[in-house]
Amino acid sequence: MTVYGTRPEAIKVAPVVKAIGANGDLSSVTVVTGQHREMLDQVNEVFGITPDHDLDVFAHGQTLNVLMARVFCGLDPVLEDQRPDALLVQGDTSTVAAASIAAFYRQIPVVHLEAGLRSGNILSPFPEEANRKITTQVARLHLAPTATSKANLLAENVDPDTVAVTGNTVIDALLHTVGEHIPFSDPRLRDIEDSGRRVLLVTTHRRENWGGAMEGVGRALRRLAERYPDTAIIMPAHRNPIVREAILPQVENLDNVLVTEPMPYGEFTRLMSLATVVLTDSGGVQEEAPSLGKPVLVMRENTERPEAVEAGTVRLIGTDEERIVDQVSTLFDDSSAFESMARAVNPYGDGKAAGRCVAAIKQMFGSGERLPDFDASQQRWN
Ligand code: UDP
Numbered sequence: 287m288t289v290y291g292t293r294p295e296a297i298k299v300a301p302v303v304k305a306i307g308a309n310g311d312l313s314s315v316t317v318v319t320g321q322h323r324e325m326l327d328q329v330n331e332v333f334g335i336t337p338d339h340d341l342d343v344f345a346h347g348q349t350l351n352v353l354m355a356r357v358f359c360g361l362d363p364v365l366e367d368q369r370p371d372a373l374l375v376q377g378d379t380s381t382v383a384a385a386s387i388a389a390f391y392r393q394i395p396v397v398h399l400e401a402g403l404r405s406g407n408i409l410s411p412f413p414e415e416a417n418r419k420i421t422t423q424v425a426r427l428h429l430a431p432t433a434t435s436k437a438n439l440l441a442e443n444v445d446p447d448t449v450a451v452t453g454n455t456v457i458d459a460l461l462h463t464v465g466e467h468i469p470f471s472d473p474r475l476r477d478i479e480d481s482g483r484r485v486l487l488v489t490t491h492r493r494e495n496w497g498g499a500m501e502g503v504g505r506a507l508r509r510l511a512e513r514y515p516d517t518a519i520i521m522p523a524h525r526n527p528i529v530r531e532a533i534l535p536q537v538e539n540l541d542n543v544l545v546t547e548p549m550p551y552g553e554f555t556r557l558m559s560l561a562t563v564v565l566t567d568s569g570g571v572q573e574e575a576p577s578l579g580k581p582v583l584v585m586r587e588n589t590e591r592p593e594a595v596e597a598g599t600v601r602l603i604g605t606d607e608e609r610i611v612d613q614v615s616t617l618f619d620d621s622s623a624f625e626s627m628a629r630a631v632n633p634y635g636d637g638k639a640a641g642r643c644v645a646a647i648k649q650m651f652g653s654g655e656r657l658p659d660f661d662a663s664q665q666r667w668n
Contacts, residue, residue, distance in 0.1 A: 287370035288314065289361065291321030291343070291381030294456075294570045296329035297551055298400060299376045301458035301640035303335055309644055311653060317364055319357050319381045320344045325525060325548050332463070332551045339364050346527075350380055350413060357384035365392050371651065372397050375421060376455075377569075378414035382421055390424035397647055400454060401428035402435030402444075403590035410494050410588055411569075418590075427650045429643050431455075431634060432593055432662060452642035453660035457635030460555060460574045468552030474544055475520070475553075479560055484517045486510065486614065487561035489568050490533065490585060491524040499605040500529065503585060504536030506610035511540045513611075514618060519543045520557065563617050563624075565610070572600055573634045581627035583613050593633035593662065598626065632665040 288306075290299050296318075306314040317339040318326060330337060341360030343353060357380070365373075365388060373389035375382040376399040386396045398421050408415050419442075422428065428444060430436040431454035439449050470476050478485065490503055511519050521537075523530055523545050537543040549557065555574070558564065564575045567585040575582045576599040585605045594600035603613045617624045641657060648654040 287317060287365075287368060287372070288374040288376075289317045289319065289381065289385040290376060291319035291326065291357075292379050293322050293325040293329055293548070294568075295376045295379060295381065296326050296333075296335075297459050297570065298455045299374070300329065300333035300335060301455045301462070302374065302376075302399060302643050304333065305640040305644045306647075309648075311648060312644070315339070315368055315370060317341065317361065319360065319385070321353065321357075321379060321381050322525070328548070328550050333459075353380050354384045357381055358388050361385055361388045362392075365389065365394060370394060372426070372647065374399060374647075376400055378403070378411075378418040378421075380413065380417060383413075383417040386421040386424050395426035395650065396421065396424050397427045397429065397650070398422065398425040399429045399452075399643060400431055400435075401425065401449070402430040402437075402439040404435075404438045405588045405590040407588055410586075411492060411590070412494055415590070427646060429646060431639070432660070434593060436659075450642060450646035450656055451659035451661075452646065453635030453637075453639035454573055455635070455639040455643065456570055456573050457577060457632065458637050458640050459551070460577060461637040463552050463555045464559060464578070466552055468550075468556060470553055470556060471550075472546060472553075475546075475557070478518045478520070478544070481518075484514070484562045484618070485557075485560050486514075486517055486519045487557055487564045487566075488519060488521040489524070489566045489571055490521075491526060491529050492567040492586065495567055495585065495605055496528050497532065500532035501536065502605055502607040503610065504533040506607045506614075507533070507543060508536050508540065509607075509611050510614055511537065511543045513615065515542055517542060517562075517618070520546065520561075522546045522549045522554065522557070524548065563614060565614060567605075576600060576631045576633070579628055579630035581617055581624065583610070583617070585610065591634075594631060597629075597631040597633055599629060599631050601627070633662045636660060636665060 318337040343356040576594040
C-alpha cells in the first residue's frame with residue numbers, strides 16, 4: 287500500500303507504483319490523503335494513476351496538528367480493512383509522518399522512499415526535517431537515494447542491512463516525462479518559447495520563507511524584471527494563498543513577469559528545459575534541474591540535498607533580496623560564472639531507481655535479491 291498526499295510525493299512515488307503494478311509477484315493499493323488537492327490530482331492524471339482510496343484531508347488554513355490527526359483517523363480504517371503487507375511512504379511531509387506511525391502501530395512494515403535526507407537543523411526545513419527523522423525511527427526498509435543519505439542513516443545507527451541505495455525516483459519520473467515532449471497549453475508560454483528569450487524560472491513555497499522573506503523574494507523579482515526587460519521571468523505560483531499574497535503584489539503590472547497556475551508536471555519539465563537559470567526553494571526542482579544542465583540558485587540557508595551543491599550546479603543563496611538580485615545578475619552578465627554552473631550532472635539518479643526499490647521490497651518479503659546500489663560516480667557527467 288502506497289500512501290501519499292502532495293505533488294512532490296505523487297511525482298516520486300509514481301515510478302514505484304507503476305513498477306509494483308507491473309510486477310507479477312506484487313499488487314499495489316494506492317491511498318491519497320489529498321494534502322495538496324488540485325496539484326496532487328494533476329500529477330496522478332499525468333502518470334495515469336487512479337487512487338484506490340482518497341482520505342480527502344485537505345482544508346484551507348488547517349493546522350499541522352489537525353492535518354496529522356485527520357490522516358491518522360482517515361487511514362486507520364483503511365489499514366484495518368486492507369491489512370497490507372507493507373506500507374510505502376515517500377519523503378518528509380506530514381502525510382508521511384502520520385501514515386508511518388499509523389502503520390507502525392498496526393505492526394505493518396513501513397518502507398521509506400527517499401530515506402536519509404538530513405539538513406542537520408530540526409527547524410529547517412520545518413516540519414520536514416522532523417517528519418523524516420520520525421519515519422526513520424519506525425521504518426523497516428530505508429530506500430536511500432544516494433550514498434550520502436545512506437551515510438546519514440548509518441550515523442543514526444540504522445541497521446545497514448535495512449538500507450538500499452536506489453537513486454532518486456524523481457529522475458525516473460523526469461526522464462520519462464521529458465521524453466514525452468509535452469507542449470505548453472498556455473499560448474503565452476508558447477510565445478516565450480518561440481521567441482528564444484532568456485528565461486528565469488522561479489518557484490517558491492517553503493514554510494520557513496513565508497512572510498517577510500517571501501516579500502523580499504517578490505521585491506528581488508521586480509528589480510530583476512526592471513533590470514533585464516528582455517528576460518522572461520516565469521513563476522508557476524504555488525496554490526498556497528500565503529505564498530501568493532507575499533509575492534504577487536510585488537510583480538503585478540510587469541510585462542516580462544508571467545505568473546501562472548501550478549503547471550502539470552509534463553509542462554513544468556518542459557519549462558525547466560527552457561529555463562536559462564532556475565531560482566527556487568523546492569527540493570524536487572533542486573534534484574531535477576541539474577540533470578537538465580540548468581544552474582540552480584536555492585533560496586534557502588541549508589539543504590538536505592548537498593550532492594549537486596558539491597557538483598557545482600546548485601548554489602545556496604538564502605532569501606536576502608540584495609543577494610538574490612546579485613546572484614541572478616552574475617549568472618546573466620558573466621558567461622564564465624554561468625558556464626561553470628551550467629553542466630548536466632546526475633548525482634541523484636540514473637532513471638532506474640524504481641526497479642531497485644521493487645527488488646529491495648521483494649527481498650524484504652523474502653523473495654529475490656536486491657539489485658546493486660545506485661552509484662553516482664558511475665554516471666557520465668557532461
Ligand atoms: N512541479 C510541477 N509543477 C509546477 C511546479 C513544480 O509539476 O508548477 C514539480 C517539480 O518538477 C518537482 C515538484 O513539483 O518535481 C516539486 O514540488 P514542490 O516544489 O511543491 O515540493 P518540494 O520538492 O519542495 O517538496
